[in-house]
Amino acid sequence: MPILDLSLERQSYSVKVCASLLFECALGIAAVTYTEIRDTLERTTSEWDEIILRLQSEAKHELDYCAKHNTWQALLRLIHGSNSTHIDEFLDYLSTITVEEFRFQVLPPLEGIQEKDLRLKAASGDRDAVAKLIEAVANHNFFSTYVPFFLNEDVEKLKKHLIFLMKSWYEAAITPRKSEWENILQRELTSKQDMQSRLSFEAFIEWAIGATYVPEPGERNVLLVPHISYRPWTIQANLSDTKVYYYPVSDESLFGMNDPFRPSASLVLLYRALGDENRLRILKILHEKDRTLQELTEILDLAKSTIHHHLTLLRSARLVISNGTTYVLKPTTLQHAYKQLEAYFECNV
Template sequence: MKVLDLSIGRPAYEVEVQASLLFEAALGLAAVTYDEIRDTLERKTPEWEEILRRMKPEAQQEVEYCAKHNTWQTLLRLLHGGEFTALEAFLQHLRSMTVEQLRYQVLPALCEPREEELRRLAAAGDKGAADILIAAAAGHGFLAAYVPFILNVDGEVLKRHLLLLTESWYEAAISPRETEWAEILMREVKVKREMQGRLSREAFVEWTIGKAYQPDPGLRRVLLVPNIAYRPWTIQADLPGTRVFYYPVSEESLFGDDDPYRPPASLVLLHKALGDENRLRLLKLLDEGERTLQELTVTLDLAKSTVHHHLALLRSAGLVVSDGSTYALRPALLQQMERQLAAYFERGGQGG
C-alpha cells in the first residue's frame, strides 16, 4: 500500500561547540559570587580570594554588585550577541549599545509565542509588557529577581558596571593564565569537533555533557560552551531557539596529556561525596524516595544550611538531582562506581 506522508516531523537542529576566554570570565564571576557551591568547585576558595585581592577596591565593589544582582548572567547573554574573540572588541560593542538594545538582549525569553515582541516592548519602556515578563519570571529561580532588576535599573549605571566589572575581572582572573587557558579551550574544541562527525546529535550532546539529553520541540540549536572555572558543574541556559550547556572541559584537554596515574576528577569527586556520614544518610533517605529540603532537614535533625551544603556536594558528584522543589537519588551512578574505579586501575602505566 502506498502512503502519502503529510506529517511535518521534528525539525532538525544544529549542534555547535563554541569557546572563548570571555565566556570563561563570565563563568568565573558566576562561580566566585555563588557561595553555596564554592566548596564543590575544583578551584578552591584561596584561589578565588587571591583573584579578588588583585582587584582594586572599586572593582571589588562591582563584584559585590554582581553577586547581588547576578549580572554575570547579563554578561553571558551579551556575549551571545556576537562572536567576540578579544576583550576590547566586546567592550567596544557594549559601549556602542543603546540602553534599549542592552535591555532587549539581556532579557530572557519567557513568554512563547510572543517572547520577542514582549522583550522589545519591555526594553522600550512598555509597562504592560514589563509586567507580563515579571509575572512570567516569578518562580524561575534567580530570574524572579533578575528580570525586575534589568527592567528597572538605570541603563547607563548598568553599562558602566558591566564595563568595569568585565575589564577588571579579565585582568585579574584571565590575563595571568590567558595563554594556558586559551590552549586548553582550543584542545577541547578540536577534540569535540572531531567526535561530532561520528555521533548522532543527541549522542554527541550526551557524550559532551555527561548526561541524558532529549531535545525540546521547536529547538533550533544546541550550543556547547566548555569552561574551566565552573568544573565539575554543567550550567544549562536558554536563549531564543537555543539550549546552551556550559560544560566542564575534559581532563584530557585540561592537562594536555593522558597521564594513566591521574584519576578522573569525576571519580575523585564521587568518593569525596561519599566520605561523610551525613551525606551517606542523605543518600539512604533518598534511596527510599524523593524528599524536599524541609523533609530532609527534619529527618536528619540538622540545620537547613548544612543539609543544603551536603546536597550541593552530592549534586556536583552527580549522585543527586533536583527539580527545584524535591531531591532524588541517581542510583545508576552508584552502580557504575565499581566499574569506573576498575577502569582507572586498568589504565596502562609505566609499571605493568
C-alpha cells in the same frame, strides 16, 4: 502523478561548539560570586582568594553587586549578542550599545510566538509589556528577581558596572593564564569537532555534556560552550531558538596526556562527596524513600542550610537529583562508584 503531501515538516537541528576566553571570564565571575557551590568547584578556595587579592577594592565592590543581582547572567547574554571574541572588542560593544538593545539582550526569551515582540516592547519601556514580562517569570527561582531588576535599573549604571567588572576580572584571572587556557580550549574544540562527525545529533550532545538531552519545542539549535572555571558543573540557558550548555572541558583537554596518574575530576568529586558522615546518612535516608529538604532537616536534626550544602555536593557528584520538591537517590552512580575506581587503577600508565 499528482501527490497530496500530508507529511509534517521534519524539525531540523544544528549543534555548534564555541569556545572563548570571554565566556571563561563571565563564568569565572559567576563561580566566584556563587558562594553556595564554592566547595563543589575544582578550583580551591585559596586559588579564588589569590585572584581576588589581585583585584582593586572597587572591583571587589562590583563583585558584591554582581553577587546580589546575578549580573553575570547579563554578561553571558551580551557576549552571545555581541559575537565578540576579544576583550577590547566586547568592552567597546558594551560602551556603545543602546539602552533598548541592552535590555533586549539581557532579558531571557520566553515560550510563545510573540515572545520576541514582548521583549522588544519591554526593552523600549512599554508598561504593559514590562508588566506581562514580570508576571511571566514571577514563579521562576532565578528570573523572578533578575528580570524586574534589569527592567528598572539605570542602564548606563549597569553598563559601567559590567565594563569595569569584566575588565578587572579578565586582567586578574584570565591574563595570567591566557596562553595556557587558549591551548586547553583549542584542544577541547578539536576533540569535540572530531567526535561530532561520528555521532548523531542527540548522541553527540549527551556524550559532550554527560547528561541526557531531550529537544524542546521550538528549539532548533544547540550551542556547547566549554569552560574551565566552573568545573565540574554544567549550566544550561536559553537564547532565542537556541539551547546553550556551558559544560566543563574534558580531563584530556585540561591536562593533556602528561600525567597518567591523575584521576578524573568526576572520580575525585564522587569520592569527595562520599567522604562525609552526614552525606552518607543522607544517602541512606534517600535509599529508603525520596525526601523533601524539610524531611531531611527533621530526620538529621541539622540546620536547613547545612543540609542544603550537603545536597549540593551530592548533586554535583550525580549521587542525588532534585525531583521538583523532593530529592532522589541515583543508585546507578553508587553501583558504578567502585567500577570507576577500578578503571582508574587498571588504566595503563
